Amino acid sequence: MSATTSPSAMAPGPAPSGGGRTLRHALGTVFIWALIVVIMIWTLFPFYWAFINSIRDAKYSYGNLWLPVIQFPVTLAHWQKQWSYPELRQALLNSTIIAIAAATLAVVLGSLAAYGIARFRYHRPSNGSLTSWFLSQRIAPPVIFVAPFFLILRQFGLIDTLLGLIILNATFNLPFPVIILTQMFRDIPRELEEAAQIDGASRWEMFSKIALPLVAPGIVVSWILCLAFSWNEFLFAYATTVKNRPMSVFLVGAEQTRGVDYQYVGTRTLMALIVPLIAALLVQRYIVRGLSLGAVKG
């Protein structure tokens, strides 16, 4: 879309004279770039703050010191010290297991449902109501489920287990693969599958051998999206874990005593943030559709 719009086409009004227009355009460009710099600083500041604190000694914490090497010496001592805690390594491992398993489960269930909704016509319940059935997951505030989930998990002995959290995260992330993949399956030309059908392929083969490979990017993206959101999940992990804590819960474990120990906070938050931030860098193209419930094409 944007490729068809030249910058000058967006400039206001019918141009009265060439000179005024250029000046206005230049001023606009300067303003935009100033704004970009401000926004970038505002957005990246918390990450940068955590980063510089994790690589400097506590005595450099105060007094507007912003540039490593120039204003203060760099040290990796905090990273080494934090990494030496077995509980922290266990928490990172727990988060990894939960996120990978929950994302895989959600994508398996979601891709099947998405193919069904995209390819077949259901009468009652109709395709539209099936879609809203999956979307409605996003509407209920999760705190509603805290009491019933806790009681049910307790009943089945799943409190404080990774399995319990895997199931919960898979449930709450199910809408994302359904939304992203439904659209992608619809975009595959129907003729490809019909040709395979003529060659004697079963419906399952049409799905697994033809449609699925074609939406592989969508599968990967929705998997990464679910992975990041499961990693970030806090409410249910906080409500149900004591020993098997994932990283998000482990992070706030010592908050009362270490609230202003910048080095400690900086190092630990960065350890928690690395996975979702990498995920964010990998899924750029499909973020918009996934996050807007499929209403806006990215």
Add this chain to the structure above:
Amino acid sequence: MSQLETTGSLTAPADQPRSAAAAASTDLRTWLSRGAILVALLAGFLLANTLPAVVLADGSGVPLSDVAQKLTKAGDGWVMVLAWLTGIIAALSAVVFPRSERFVQTLAVTFASLLALILPIFVSRSLPKVDPGATALGPGLQGYAVAFVVAALLPWGALLVWNRADPVLGRDWGKWLFVLPAIVWILMLTVFPLAYAISTSRYAFRNGKIIRDVGWGNYRKLFNDTLFGWATAWPVILTVVWIVLASLVVAGAIGGLRAALGGEPYTGEQLRGALRNAPLLAVPVVLYYLTLKVLDKDVSFILAITYFFLVGAVFFEMILGFGLALLFNREIRGRSVMRTILTLPIFATPVAIGYLGRTIFYEGGGPVNSLLSSFGITPPPWLSDPFWSRITTIIADVWQWTPFVFIIALAGLQGLPQDILEASEVDGATVWDNFRHITLPLMAPILWLILLLRAIDAFKVFDLVVAMTLGGPGQATRYYSYFNYQTARKFFFYGEAAAQAFLLLFIVVVLVALLWGKIAHIYEDEEGVRA
């Protein structure tokens, strides 16, 4: 899986044309088998609730309601909820599926009614829990079991014998295998917990154990006495009526003003269109008024600060996000890099951000304070003052979610038909004209959707306050989700927590219903398969 291979083309017609008489006869047979299933389910329900469910050693019986009470107090209330839910699902699937989908109907009815057998099985296995003298299942639960087995078998009879179709499994049943796993998953993990929460909300808990049935008591606790006496309820009802009337007048007046400014005649058609916006004004005002007036003072305070957070955060996110999207909706070198960087906050773990925020806004020399001091500004008490701590949480939320508004609004702007915008520019329209008459109307559904998503998410705010303020100072940032969480997991009042959660769900559903009309048509072309 051989059926998959013999099915017809991907888009089989729903039913082959039949003669009128044959159609009437199949309709009759379809409805007779549906009716038989419903009768069997109803019989099971009536038998279980009228005859004794469990018999004791002395020959006397215990009714199902007492058994249910005992099970619930022992912490096994989920069995009753599951029996109810599966019974309802069996009845619904008997009626909902059309004739051409009889095979799936059969599977659903059988699966649900067999799952409902968990009640007699569970009771017979835990007789001592019900009564120390219990010996066996009574005629009530035995009859229930027989009736549900019959209900599970009936659709097979219809499918294979008296309402037989050709082919037996229907032309297209394979398609259900794709959606069923996810549907069953959500039934078990979303619908069932919700049903369980409804049943939980009837009970008073102590130390996480049910102590007694309080009926509507947990919901009653959410309210003060205002609505429960005519003398105090009348003024409230009158005020609500006044608010509704006033917002109708205001909406009409705004419509008139817009017509007058645009130099158009104000017709009845336009008046009706303007009045349709009245709920947008009336519903929030009524909600806020009722929150202050009829709710218990704790709940009312918590909801009021939650509204404050919601309105503050969502207002700034929408204004900043959409404003930036408009500015950056042009060719700029490095826009995709900027977009990438702006997605980072959306994905950042909220707990980590709250935890970092605690150090960034630290009042004993944190970075924000030392920056402000070096410019000679006295920093506000970020986290120690009730008002400012709410502002600080709003700032953190705005930091994290303005990029969300920006990215989606920008994608929406780029999806607008550029030829219309260019054509109207050629016709001499100014930037403001284009914005007012083309961009804004076309973007409205997307903006409403973003607003709705952000408002729902703002009600969910939990991680941030746990990590940043722990609801403090005092109760200043104890927003509703955190308050609700504490009722359940700090004080172990699960019943009260469930009732509080349903109040929140009610408010969210009102919000969704209010805005859905503005959004729905985005999804309209998504209905069904694209031709």
